[in-house]
Each structure stands twice: as C-alpha cells, then as structure tokens.
Amino acid sequence: MKITIVYDNEVKKGALKADWGFSALIEREKASPILFDTGSSGSILLHNMKELGIDPGDIATIVISHAHGDHTGGLSDILKKNGNAELYIPSSFHTNVTGRKITIVGEAIEIAENVFSTGELGNTEQSLALKVDKGIFVVAGCSHPGVGNILKAAAKFGKPHGIAGGFHGFRDFKILDELSLIYPCHCTQYKREIRNLFKDKVVECGAGLVIEL
Ligand SMILES: [Zn+2]
Numbered sequence: 001m002k003i004t005i006v007y008d009n010e011v012k013k014g015a016l017k018a019d020w021g022f023s024a025l026i027e028r029e030k031a032s033p034i035l036f037d038t039g040s041s042g043s044i045l046l047h048n049m050k051e052l053g054i055d056p057g058d059i060a061t062i063v064i065s066h067a068h069g070d071h072t073g074g075l076s077d078i079l080k081k082n083g084n085a086e087l088y089i090p091s092s093f094h095t096n097v098t099g100r101k102i103t104i105v106g107e108a109i110e111i112a113e114n115v116f117s118t119g120e121l122g123n124t125e126q127s128l129a130l131k132v133d134k135g136i137f138v139v140a141g142c143s144h145p146g147v148g149n150i151l152k153a154a155a156k157f158g159k160p161h162g163i164a165g166g167f168h169g170f171r172d173f174k175i176l177d178e179l180s181l182i183y184p185c186h187c188t189q190y191k192r193e194i195r196n197l198f199k200d201k202v203v204e205c206g207a208g209l210v211i212e213l
C-alpha cells in the first residue's frame with residue numbers, strides 16, 4: 001500500500017503548495033485510489049495533485065474525516081472533475097452533494113479491501129485503519145476524538161503499527177510507544193516534542209511525502 005500526502009501545512013516537494021489543511025491519497029495494488037480528506041482550498045488541492053501526477057478522475061472513493069473546512073474545502077472542486085467517486089462521510093458532516101453514492105458512517109465499517117473506517121468517534125471524526133503486512137496503519141485528519149481513542153478503535157482490525165495525520169493538541173506521548181512509524185502532520189501542535197521523544201520512528205510530514213507500507 002502507498003500513501004501520498006497531497007495537502008499539508010508543510011511541503012516536502014518544491015513545486016507543491018503548503019496550506020493549512022490535510023489530504024492524503026491511498027493507493028493499493030490493482031485497486032482504485034482512495035482520497036482521504038480534501039484540504040482547505042480546491043485550487044491548491046488540484047494544483048498539488050497535478051504536480052504529483054494524480055488524476056482526480058481516477059479516484060474511486062473519497063473519505064471525509066470530519067466537517068471542518070480544512071478537510072472538506074476541496075470537496076466540491078474535486079467532485080467537478082470526478083463524476084463517479086463514492087463518498088464516505090461522518091454523520092456530523094452535512095453535505096448537499098447529490099447524484100452519487102454516499103455512505104454516512106456511524107459505526108466502524110469496511111470501505112474497501114484492507115481499508116476500514118474506525119467509525120465516527122466522539123460524534124465528530126472518522127479515521128482510516130489500513131491493513132498492511134506489519135499490522136494496522138492509521139490515517140487521521142485532526143484526531144479531535146484523541147489519538148488514544150483512535151488507536152483503540154483501529155485496534156479492532158489488528159495491532160496498530162503506525163499513524164500519519166494531524167494529532168491536534170495530543171500530548172499523551174507514551175501512547176505512541178507501541179507504534180513503529182509516526183508521521184505527525186497538519187495541525188499537530190507538539191511536532192518537535194514527538195520528534196525528540198521518538199527520534200528513530202518519526203518522519204517529518206509534508207505535501208509530497210510518500211509512505212510505502
Ligand atoms: Zn478539525
């Protein structure tokens with residue numbers, strides 16, 4: 001499985017634009033790509049996709065983590081370039097999108113082979129639990145329900161191995177002991193502290209980063 005960070009507060013590749021928000025593309029062998037979140041701005045999202053060689057029309061599934069504008073802002077622009085993608089949105093996100101299959105996520109659910117939603121936690125946010133060889137890799141938007149609760153929910157599908165995403169104000173750092181790969185992205189307030197504590201397993205995040213799992 002391969003994850004490409006498409007939208008983030010920081011950039012890893014010069015041609016990409018940094019902006020407050022988050023979006024990641026999840027690619028699996030012989031399966032259609034899944035887009036997780038859409039950043040704040042449609043034009044920046046589409047710019048970064050173009051630079052990364054991602055065709056918006058190829059995306060089969062779009063998952064929205066939660067109803068905040070820095071995760072939903074690019075949705076209408078991407079839908080203009082994609083007539084078919086199915087949506088998986090938490091029940092707290094109210095959208096007027098019509099004309100395509102929309103799954104409202106409450107409980108944990110299988111989205112595609114080896115791709116699960118934790119379900120909507122804390123009535124706000126869903127995260128992805130990806131089943132990879134080494135266990136479960138979590139992709140989170142802002143982690144408003146708490147990183148610990150997200151990892152616990154993801155553990156239903158296997159042993160958590162790593163996480164990428166916004167951790168918001170998370171600072172219960174010992175929870176990360178059990179993981180071997182940590183990518184603090186987007187709104188993570190304590191990036192420096194996490195990097196200092198887990199030097200050998202933290203990788204700096206940014207748009208253009210590719211995570212091969
Ligand atoms: Zn948020």
Ligand SMILES: [Zn+2]
Nearest residue numbers: 070142166187
């Ligand atoms: Zn956010």
